[in-house]
Amino acid sequence: MTLTSPNDIIDVDIDSHEMAPLHMWGPMFGEHSDRFAKILEPAMSRFGASANNFDRPGLTDTAPITAETVWNERGPGAPGAFDFDRRLAVLDAMGTETQLVFPSGAMTAFGALLGGELRQTFLSGLEYDDYAPIIEGLIDEYNAWAARETTARGNRLRFVALLHGANPAEMITNTEALLAQGIRALHLPSGIPPAGVSPADHALHPLWRMIADADAAVVTHVAGQTGFLASAAWNQAPEFAPGKVESTEVGFEPLSMSVVHAAAVNYLSAMILGGVFERFPTLRFGVLEFGAYWVGHLAETLDVWGTRVFRKRVSGVLSAKPSEYLARNVRVSPFPFEDTRSYFERHPAVADCFAYCSDYPHVEGGISQKQVFFDQLQPLGDDVLRRFFSENGRLLTP
Template sequence: MTAVLDVDSHEMAPLELWGELFGEEIARRVDEVGFEIHSRARANPLSVPGLVADTTPITQETVWRLKGASAPSAIDLRRRPDVLDEMGITRQLVFPTFGLFALILVNDPDAHAWLGFDPGRVDGRQLGRMAVAAHNDWAADITRSTSDRVRPVGIVLTDTSVAEMVRQARSMVERGIRALMIPANVPPAGASPANPDLDPFWRFAAEADVPVTIHLGTDFGFLASSAWSKGVEVFHPSDKSTVELPIEPYRATTIHFCAENLISTMVLGGVFERHPTLRFGAIELAAGWVGPLAERLDCWAEGQFRSRLDGTLSMRPSEYLARNVRVTPFYFEPIARYFERHRELSSVYCYSTDYPHVEGGKDSRALQEAALAQAPSGAKEQFFVTNGELLLPA
């Protein structure tokens, strides 16, 4: 394969360099708050004292096995094309690390507990919005100054009006950004994603040929209570927990709830019917849930609600998933089993490195190539190349 596509990677500048990359004002504000993130983000740490530059040599060992801010091009995205050459990757989406921190501040009601700050002294939402704007400025600058093979993702805040969402998206597209992400945990503009009032946003993304994505770390606060895992020893976050994901059994097996909710409303509410060219990605939220979701949606749409959905859907729900939606499995998931069990969804599963985050695993390409050795014919080409084209169009 000579055209491997990677639909999930990250920048990973430590907070000590945030001023250099994202602006001295935001760095000063973060420093004043005094976030307790040294101990809370044990893996993918936001703070790496002593790291002052992106100088690690680009080798097979460093690009496939080294994780964190010291990995080559974790900080300086101008080096990323050389990293892609070493990895044998043609194009790559680059999601935020700094920007995910910002989105947690904006959208997670428990952000103060997870990031460690006094909500009575600090307006986390205001600081988060400022940081999102700084990320988007950085993404636009990288887009202008780096190869089109490297595509930073812009963040659209949705706790606002539809018109403002469209304005944000248009501003980023006009600055060259070729992919967008929205928070998964809040109804956009206070409405169902399938509400026709949201159509101007979906229409803009579809007509601009720009994918809309959701990503791990934007699902905090989706459930009305965070008590489901509290006080249970086996659900205590592990030493590998990150700002995106407090790794423990309960959270790991429920991270897809938010994505299922959003995508179900979009499919059954006719978003992909009204906007057939809309490109949508659910990133780093596992992939084993997609097949059962498709079966469930088809069952209800073709049975109990056939007459109600007549005039809203012209295809089976699973066909919209296959045409419009892409998801990324973790490197340890049984991806060949998904291709075998759900052949009608063979277009949905995409390769991602999560570079240089630890959740991406080491030698992920080799591991997943081996896992697909017994998959149906053509699955490997779909997984590594053609499926990702929906989110990384040429």
């Protein structure tokens, strides 16, 4: 069958979000979430009428589910933004088989806890010791909610838990508990070392083994890169002032967006060159909402260092080229405005990395993004379309 429309494809969506308005955080998640919503409320005024504004008093998830709304409405007012019985109907309208669901408010809170630009943006003037316990409680509440929702919704909606730990033993214990509750995907921030150690540190071997054996996925998402830069001063210049679009996940201006992938590149490089995917060949890893423009270059870079400069040393750790681990174990989500077609043409060795996401209902995901990607990739044929929209993403949704 020749594919002539995105409606011909049942997709796997590796990045979407819950996006509950502030007044729903308490009823949905718990008391710590409600307290943090009140802390965050003053900062929301900067978003004004933007769809990225969480402060929507009295909003209910009742928008009609139509082709127009699911492809064009964004923010908490989009259908199924926080009612997940309705999200299942949205998936039907979009032609989506399975969807990873990340937090919105909890992701912002988690990023602020790590430090960097999100803390400066949303919690400026507040004492860290005053809000840190609230955020820690919020994360526990969100994870408990994610586990309940995953169990209730079955295979189609996979709710991503936020993984943290002060040391490897604590992180391993937390992971064991989350997996036992039914969690199938775990977010680790890329801006700081996991549990204070390198991702390749042997103390984390039990973590990677546990996740691989559970057939779960490890994912790192934008907002988790905060803390990677030692200073938040880099974008403090008039040229980098926020523009018309703002995000609660990342500073949406030229400098921040141009380097947003750097933390994920560093994290992945440590995992690949440190032999994590060699030791745990079934470990599934996603890098989401960092774009995909950097993947081909990373593959070439790691192959230079891993097969030429450090060939003898790395041969004791890796049995394949670094780019081969990228293709086998890692999936990334391009933005709709990227030239995704050129990635398949220029970097066939890592073409399996590129997978579809909607980012629903966030503004940054664009509108009618499935049609945009389809139009880009259709000239490459049905095989590429099926790989991008369905087959590649299944690595993260087994």
